[in-house]
Amino acid sequence: KAGVTQTPRYLIKTRGQQVTLSCSPISGHRSVSWYQQTPGQGLQFLFEYFSETQRNKGNFPGRFSGRQFSNSRSEMNVSTLELGDSALYLCASSLVTGGSEQFFGPGTRLTVL
Amino acid sequence: SQQGEEDPQALSIQEGENATMNCSYKTSINNLQWYRQNSGRGLVHLILIRSNEREKHSGRLRVTLDTSKKSSSLLITASRAADTASYFCATDTNQAGTALIFGKGTTLSVSS
Numbered sequence: 001k002a003g004v005t006q007t008p009r010y011l012i013k014t015r016g017q018q019v020t021l022s023c024s025p026i027s028g029h030r031s032v033s034w035y036q037q038t039p040g041q042g043l044q045f046l047f048e049y050f051s052e053t054q055r056n057k058g059n060f061p062g063r064f065s066g067r068q069f070s071n072s073r074s075e076m077n078v079s080t081l082e083l084g085d086s087a088l089y090l091c092a093s094s095l096v097t098g099g100s101e102q103f104f105g106p107g108t109r110l111t112v113l
Numbered sequence: 114s115q116q117g118e119e120d121p122q123a124l125s126i127q128e129g130e131n132a133t134m135n136c137s138y139k140t141s142i143n144n145l146q147w148y149r150q151n152s153g154r155g156l157v158h159l160i161l162i163r164s165n166e167r168e169k170h171s172g173r174l175r176v177t178l179d180t181s182k183k184s185s186s187l188l189i190t191a192s193r194a195a196d197t198a199s200y201f202c203a204t205d206t207n208q209a210g211t212a213l214i215f216g217k218g219t220t221l222s223v224s225s
Contacts (some may be wrong), residue, residue, distance in 0.1 A: 004155070033212055043201065043215035056212045090155060099143055099205020099213050104155035 001027060004093050004105035012111045018079040021108045025072050025093030031055075032074040033102060034066060037088040046089075049074055050097040078110075086112045117145075117202045117216030125222045132189040134219040136202030137182075143205040145178055146213065147187050150199045159187075159200075192223045 005024045013019050025032050033056075034046040045058040049068035066076040072093075078085055088109050092102035120135045136145070144163045148156040162169045162178045162185065169176045175188040189196055199220045203213040 035215075042217040045212050045214065048212045088153065092156075099146075099203075101146065101158050101161055102156075102213060103158065104148075106155045107153075109153070 004091060004103055006089075006091050006105040006108050008108060009106065010109045010111075012113065013081050014113050015081055015083060017081050018077060019081060019110060020075055020077045021089055021091075021110075023074045023076075023091030023093075023105060025074070025091075026103055029093035029095055029103070030072050031094045031097045031100075032068055032072065033092045033094070034074070034076050035090040035092065036060075037090060037107070038086075043090070046076065048097065055097050081112045083112050086110060117204050117214060119200070119202055119216045119219040121219060122217070123220045123222070125224070126192055128192060128194055128223055128225045130192055130223075132192050132196070132221055132223070134187045134200050134221070136185045136187070136216055138185075138202075138204050138216075139183065140204075140206050142180075145176075145185050146203045146205070147174075147176060147185075148201045148203060148215075150201065150218070152198075156201065189221075192221075194223050194225045197221060197223045 007022045031050045033048040037043045048056040052068045063079045068074045088107045090107045092104045094100045094102050117138045146161045147159040150156045160171050173190045178185045199218040201215050201218040203215045
């Protein structure tokens with residue numbers, strides 16, 4: 001069974017731009033979660049989607065948004081990029097929502113200049 | 114603030130030695146999980162222990178959970194160079210609107 005895939009793997013943007021990251025979960029997994037990882041703040045939860053509905057949302061500004069499609073693939077969007085948005089963005093999928101075992105993708109490394 | 118706090122932040126050992134990492138958390142949990150991350154890559158799930166369990170084993174891994182002290186430990190026996198990675202605990206709490214909450218991790222370095 002193929003693992004979680006994320007595209008693109010690396011991205012360089014400038015301040016003020018927007019970016020869309022994509023995540024394809026493991027086949028059959030209906031829950032997708034997004035995390036931001038930085039050296040200073042560690043791993044922080046962004047949001048979780050299950051069956052196209054946002055179930056949980058972390059403490060991030062409205063510039064961070066996401067969605068999930070009927071095939072469980074998910075995208076997250078960051079608008080008006082700031083330097084502090086430079087991070088590794090990780091997507092994880094699981095069979096059910098909530099705090100079950102999560103399967104992580106390799107991440108998208110976003111650099112904001 | 115972080116729910117889980119790992120201790121120590123960094124650990125250096127020789128191959129063959131045991132490595133112990135600790136995790137403390139603040140609120141009641143449904144389960145606690147440990148993950149490994151190799152440098153700058155995705156996390157790999159290692160083990161999940163439920164709040165009504167006290168100890169769990171998986172290969173060279175042994176996890177304990179003490180809910181009265183709100184703490185957990187991960188023991189890796191007979192460490193190998195390939196165990197070099199960052200290890201994170203993650204808690205599934207009863208708080209609405211949250212999912213897994215990760216600690217900042219322990220960086221383990223195993224030298225041959």
